[in-house]
Amino acid sequence: MPAHSCTPVRPDERRAPAASSSGADSQAPLILVYHRVAEPGVDNQLLCVSPANFDAQLAVLARTRRPVPLMELLDEARSGRLVPGSVAVTFDDGYADNYLNALPLLEKHSIPATVFVTTGRVGTAEGFWGDILEDIFLTGRPLPPRLEIPQWERSWPLTTAEERLRAHDEIRYELKIRLPHDGFPEMVSWLQKTLGMPGGHVSPNPVLDQDELCRLAASPLITIGSHGISHCRLSLLDDAAQAREVAESIEWLEARLHRPVECFAYPYGTPDCYSEELRRLLREREIAGIANVQASLCLPLPLQDVPRRLVRNWDGPAFAAWLDADDAGRDALERKTVSRRAPDILRGLSRRLPRLAQKADGSPMRVTHITTLVGQGGAAKSTQRLIAAQRARGYDSRAMVGLVPPPGHDACRFDPQEDPELAEACRREGLLYYAFQGSHRLHAHPLVQDADLLHFQNLHGGFFNPFSLSGLSALKPCVWTLRDMQSITGACAHSFACERWKEGCGDCPDLGIYPGLPVDSTARLWRDKKLVYEHSRLHIVTPSEWLAQKVRQSILGMHPVTTITNATDTDVFRPRDRAEARARLGLPQDAVVLGAVAHGGPLENAWKGGAYTVAALEALRAACPDLVFANVGCRDDAPVRPGVVNIPHTGDEDLLATIYSALDLFIYTSLADTCPLVVIEALSCGLPAVSFATGGVPELVRHGTDGLITPYKDVDALVQAASHLLERPGLRARMSRAAREGALARFRLDHLAAKYEAVYAEAVREAAGKARRCPPFPPHAVPEVIRTPAFLELEKLKH
Numbered sequence: 001m002p003a004h005s006c007t008p009v010r011p012d013e014r015r016a017p018a019a020s021s022s023g024a025d026s027q028a029p030l031i032l033v034y035h036r037v038a039e040p041g042v043d044n045q046l047l048c049v050s051p052a053n054f055d056a057q058l059a060v061l062a063r064t065r066r067p068v069p070l071m072e073l074l075d076e077a078r079s080g081r082l083v084p085g086s087v088a089v090t091f092d093d094g095y096a097d098n099y100l101n102a103l104p105l106l107e108k109h110s111i112p113a114t115v116f117v118t119t120g121r122v123g124t125a126e127g128f129w130g131d132i133l134e135d136i137f138l139t140g141r142p143l144p145p146r147l148e149i150p151q152w153e154r155s156w157p158l159t160t161a162e163e164r165l166r167a168h169d170e171i172r173y174e175l176k177i178r179l180p181h182d183g184f185p186e187m188v189s190w191l192q193k194t195l196g197m198p199g200g201h202v203s204p205n206p207v208l209d210q211d212e213l214c215r216l217a218a219s220p221l222i223t224i225g226s227h228g229i230s231h232c233r234l235s236l237l238d239d240a241a242q243a244r245e246v247a248e249s250i251e252w253l254e255a256r257l258h259r260p261v262e263c264f265a266y267p268y269g270t271p272d273c274y275s276e277e278l279r280r281l282l283r284e285r286e287i288a289g290i291a292n293v294q295a296s297l298c299l300p301l302p303l304q305d306v307p308r309r310l311v312r313n314w315d316g317p318a319f320a321a322w323l324d325a326d327d328a329g330r331d332a333l334e335r336k337t338v339s340r341r342a343p344d345i346l347r348g349l350s351r352r353l354p355r356l357a358q359k360a361d362g363s364p365m366r367v368t369h370i371t372t373l374v375g376q377g378g379a380a381k382s383t384q385r386l387i388a389a390q391r392a393r394g395y396d397s398r399a400m401v402g403l404v405p406p407p408g409h410d411a412c413r414f415d416p417q418e419d420p421e422l423a424e425a426c427r428r429e430g431l432l433y434y435a436f437q438g439s440h441r442l443h444a445h446p447l448v449q450d451a452d453l454l455h456f457q458n459l460h461g462g463f464f465n466p467f468s469l470s471g472l473s474a475l476k477p478c479v480w481t482l483r484d485m486q487s488i489t490g491a492c493a494h495s496f497a498c499e500r501w502k503e504g505c506g507d508c509p510d511l512g513i514y515p516g517l518p519v520d521s522t523a524r525l526w527r528d529k530k531l532v533y534e535h536s537r538l539h540i541v542t543p544s545e546w547l548a549q550k551v552r553q554s555i556l557g558m559h560p561v562t563t564i565t566n567a568t569d570t571d572v573f574r575p576r577d578r579a580e581a582r583a584r585l586g587l588p589q590d591a592v593v594l595g596a597v598a599h600g601g602p603l604e605n606a607w608k609g610g611a612y613t614v615a616a617l618e619a620l621r622a623a624c625p626d627l628v629f630a631n632v633g634c635r636d637d638a639p640v641r642p643g644v645v646n647i648p649h650t651g652d653e654d655l656l657a658t659i660y661s662a663l664d665l666f667i668y669t670s671l672a673d674t675c676p677l678v679v680i681e682a683l684s685c686g687l688p689a690v691s692f693a694t695g696g697v698p699e700l701v702r703h704g705t706d707g708l709i710t711p712y713k714d715v716d717a718l719v720q721a722a723s724h725l726l727e728r729p730g731l732r733a734r735m736s737r738a739a740r741e742g743a744l745a746r747f748r749l750d751h752l753a754a755k756y757e758a759v760y761a762e763a764v765r766e767a768a769g770k771a772r773r774c775p776p777f778p779p780h781a782v783p784e785v786i787r788t789p790a791f792l793e794l795e796k797l798k799h
């Protein structure tokens with residue numbers, strides 16, 4: 001092999017290895033690999049060393065080691081002679097900072113280095129796709145709440161820092177294993193387009209251009225090697241393409257630098273990334289093949305499998321300690337450094353994520369929730385939890401209610417102002433809530449006037465005129481969380497098997513369903529709702545995909561819909577000791593205890609399918625006579641039944657968590673549900689559930705993972721599923737762990753607030769952009785009964 005072109009320091013001038021070395025192994029010759037020398041911003045792969053730390057590391061090398069050019073070290077190895085303490089510095093990829101930041105420091109310490117250049121990237125603005133992915137996902141730029149890659153049949157939520165890091169890591173991994181070189185640019189531009197980013201992306205980490213490359217190569221300290229053309233996993237390519245990567249990248253470099261290129265660093269560098277064929281190609285041309293196997297050098301050294309060790313962003317003392325360790329000690333320090341990657345990224349990313357809680361002037365964002373907050377059902381509880389989570393996040397989040405709030409709530413009440421002259425006619429004709437005037441006048445209320453966003457919750461509690469929605473949504477960004485189907489049907493909160501809401505209602509099969517009608521006004525109510533929605537600007541949130549799909553097929557379908565699952569306090573609803581829980585509740589320690597929780601009691605509440613639970617219990621008792629059922633949430637005067645323990649409704653969540661923890665199985669036969677909190681709470685306490693496939697329940701109970709889902713109203717299947725689990729304590733224990741883990745990943749309150757933040761951002765942006773308008777009603781389209789002075793005043797504000 002020819003003598004290498006740049007040998008700035010003669011061997012005899014170099015210092016001998018330090019006498020104080022910590023053992024033979026730590027003095028074994030070493031090839032170091034760096035990538036970037038710059039101030040690390042987001043450095044997800046930990047490949048960036050700051051100039052200050054690089055300076056300190058070079059000082060350690062100059063003081064304690066024998067720095068030599070890579071090719072000289074390899075020549076020595078070839079001749080069977082390794083000098084202890086020898087170190088060669090190398091760089092991979094070909095970043096501009098190698099020239100701008102690293103070279104001056106190498107010159108300062110007179111330390112030679114070899115730079116492996118990816119020729120196909122030289123002078124490109126987009127640089128390396130890994131850096132672009134990092135820039136897309138990890139820098140906190142505004143992104144839509146979800147990314148779907150249909151060709152991979154995968155999708156990722158993108159709201160929280162954790163979700164973005166997961167998406168980044170998984171997509172990066174997929175790209176690395178799936179795509180040979182040509183696919184990257186298209187994939188990255190597709191991602192940018194899909195995520196609503198401007199195309200023609202410029203890498204945050206610039207690569208060398210030709211001029212910089214030539215200037216870098218002109219330094220007597222620098223040797224240039226090849227890192228291939230495309231920086232793909234070469235083992236993915238066929239033999240001919242591999243040969244091209246080697247031959248053409250070397251020719252390209254030699255033509256520009258006018259000197260031979262004698263070494264090639266495999267992209268990624270682990271043995272699975274280069275093939276036997278590639279080794280053979282290099283051997284034939286007498287080119288050294290440099291890998292990324294984390295080891296020091298020893299003889300004999302196979303010249304197409306030369307190992308290197310990655311250097312991290314360590315300061316001088318940490319680097320010296322790493323250098324002085326043996327290979328096992330260096331591995332341990334490396335692991336410790338890498339283990340900080342995810343927490344560091346998450347901390348940085350959480351700081352950078354768009355936060356709506358504070359406005360540009362530093363004042364908190366004001367959100368006014370318009371709702372009922374009454375009743376002990378899940379909807380009111382969910383709203384209260386969201387408000388608490390938002391306050392914890394820095395929002396000025398408050399509730400304004402049209403009905404008297406329960407004691408202990410600081411909600412502000414507005415007067416629904418039912419017009420007495422209209423009230424009787426509206427009741428007679430089934431014109432639900434058309435007589436209320438108070439909601440038309442909300443625009444003048446201070447809590448609406450100073451709000452940055454209005455968040456409608458349950459509007460059908462009997463206080464809100466449906467026509468108010470249009471005018472209010474013209475004034476403020478508006479988000480509306482639906483808890484049931486009432487907004488998309490003529491009247492009913494749940495249509496069960498009826499699908500007439502898709503086409504216009506009328507001929508209603510069941511006028512008795514809540515909220516109930518005296519006459520069949522459903523067609524007219526449906527038409528009026530449609531008219532209102534066509535003249536409103538709303539962002540719809542549903543707690544389940546089941547409801548979201550219905551909304552998309554409905555009169556609300558023209559508005560964007562986001563699914564945000566309900567959440568619970570997973571710290572309160574956590575598994576408790578079962579024996580203690582049973583002792584506290586006076587439940588038998590050895591019996592099989594099933595249970596359910598519902599307002600009014602699961603056995604008595606018709607919507608919760610009480611009759612089906614009763615039938616299932618009878619069948620289960622045939623095999624297990626001692627079985628006990630906890631009827632939780634029942635009224636104080638609930639009937640006494642054998643084998644049933646009545647536990648009246650409690651607002652004490654600690655007690656409720658104790659109850660869930662005392663049970664063996666949650667039995668849920670609800671007939672209409674969107675996203676029941678009681679199921680979420682049960683799972684969060686590690687209680688597996690058996691349930692009918694009702695509404696959004698199968699999205700909560702993952703069949704086979706944390707419970708079993710059986711067909712709607714099929715008691716036999718439910719009994720079979722329950723028996724299956726009761727006979728298998730091991731399976732139940734596994735499901736219990738899975739339920740808890742799933743709850744922590746899916747139902748946390750801080751996630752809920754973060755997910756709403758993404759929807760708020762969209763609503764605020766859209767209201768500011770005026771892309772989607774909120775047009776005035778055509779003069780004669782609005783029914784006479786609606787055209788009151790209060791309505792007309794609100795309507796006037798649109799102009």
Ligand SMILES: [Zn+2]
Pocket residue numbers: 092093227231266267268
């Ligand atoms: Zn590389």
